[in-house]
Amino acid sequence: MDIIVTTTDRIENCRISRYIGILRSSAVVGAEVALADFFADASRNYRRKLDGIYNSALQDIRLKAAAAGADAIIGLHSEFQDVFAKGKTRFVVSLIGTAVRLEQCCDDGQPRQGGGVTQFDLRRNLLSVNLLRQLEKPGFNPGADDWDNIVRYALYDVAPQLYRRYLVLASETIGSSHPSEKRLLLDNFIPFLQSMDYEQAAEIVYSDTTTSPYVFRNVVKACNLFHPQKVAQMMTPKNKHTVISLLDCDKPVYDRKDLEYMSAIVEYLDNLPDTGHYEEGRDGLFSKTGTMLVCERGHMTPVQLGGHCTALVEGSGAICNLNVKGITEQEVLAINAFKDKVDILKSLLNNDSL
Numbered sequence: 001m002d003i004i005v006t007t008t009d010r011i012e013n014c015r016i017s018r019y020i021g022i023l024r025s026s027a028v029v030g031a032e033v034a035l036a037d038f039f040a041d042a043s044r045n046y047r048r049k050l051d052g053i054y055n056s057a058l059q060d061i062r063l064k065a066a067a068a069g070a071d072a073i074i075g076l077h078s079e080f081q082d083v084f085a086k087g088k089t090r091f092v093v094s095l096i097g098t099a100v101r102l103e104q105c106c107d108d109g110q111p112r113q114g115g116g117v118t119q120f121d122l123r124r125n126l127l128s129v130n131l132l133r134q135l136e137k138p139g140f141n142p143g144a145d146d147w148d149n150i151v152r153y154a155l156y157d158v159a160p161q162l163y164r165r166y167l168v169l170a171s172e173t174i175g176s177s178h179p180s181e182k183r184l185l186l187d188n189f190i191p192f193l194q195s196m197d198y199e200q201a202a203e204i205v206y207s208d209t210t211t212s213p214y215v216f217r218n219v220v221k222a223c224n225l226f227h228p229q230k231v232a233q234m235m236t237p238k239n240k241h242t243v244i245s246l247l248d249c250d251k252p253v254y255d256r257k258d259l260e261y262m263s264a265i266v267e268y269l270d271n272l273p274d275t276g277h278y279e280e281g282r283d284g285l286f287s288k289t290g291t292m293l294v295c296e297r298g299h300m301t302p303v304q305l306g307g308h309c310t311a312l313v314e315g316s317g318a319i320c321n322l323n324v325k326g327i328t329e330q331e332v333l334a335i336n337a338f339k340d341k342v343d344i345l346k347s348l349l350n351n352d353s354l
């Protein structure tokens with residue numbers, strides 16, 4: 001196995017032909033070692049143990065890269081975390097890096113001789129074509145062997161079809177018993193998506209925001225797929241609840257372009273059109289007249305300006321809670337929290353001289 005591993009984001013004399021995805025690997029050490037031991041004589045042994053575990057995590061991420069058909073891992077980042085519980089300290093070594101395919105692998109900058117197709121690529125493409133064919137059948141869901149291949153060969157071509165199935169399946173009533181194939185999809189889809197490149201995954205997930213806005217939002221949240229540009233493009237009065245539900249989601253790295261789109265989202269939310277109106281009215285026959293909110297559901301309740309409807313929603317028994325813009329108290333809080341995030345991001349990016 002000849003996987004190049006580097007902490008830099010490029011490799012001298014090599015061009016990257018494809019970004020395969022983010023790989024993670026972690027290993028734990030020290031389950032039986034008390035914290036005091038670490039600072040005592042044992043620390044030298046411990047250090048050695050720690051090095052060992054680092055190397056095994058490195059070996060593991062190399063294997064994953066090879067299994068995904070990568071030539072190299074770039075931007076390798078390691079993290080040592082100590083978790084202290086029940087008087088014992090455990091060290092977690094985590095490695096994260098991006099698996100890439102190189103256009104030409106280089107020894108001294110010389111292109112590799114002969115083009116050729118690897119057995120791995122041939123098998124990968126074959127599996128992909130077969131699985132895509134199977135997925136054309138509406139009732140088909142990948143079985144355990146299929147999932148092994150999907151993960152091992154990083155069959156990202158099938159991700160759009162899997163997402164469409166996941167949207168429907170994950171929105172079904174909780175507690176209903178699922179056949180095992182459906183269970184596999186529910187368990188495996190999110191980790192699979194998490195292993196994908198951010199832009200590639202976002203492209204798939206934002207292609208359907210309406211089949212189940214709730215599941216869509218949960219996928220964005222679980223995979224850190226908040227995409228300011230795509231969210232800004234979603235902004236219509238009809239979509240406002242979905243947009244607001246995304247505001248507490250994140251993305252791995254924010255840049256100035258993101259900030260521009262996020263500012264546009266704030267601007268849009270600040271200027272939502274009224275869906276209800278205020279009028280002078282009387283709450284019951286004997287009360288004084290005052291300001292009444294007529295919400296978009298047609299309830300008329302006495303409120304302060306900016307207040308939320310206190311009527312019960314027919315059939316559900318829940319309080320309506322919409323204000324004159326048609327948004328709930330929780331949504332107002334979410335918008336305010338988002339504004340704080342945008343302000344902080346603005347100051348961080350401005351401090352950054354790059």
Ligand SMILES: [Zn+2]
Pocket residue numbers: 295296297298299309310311320321322
């Ligand atoms: Zn109402």
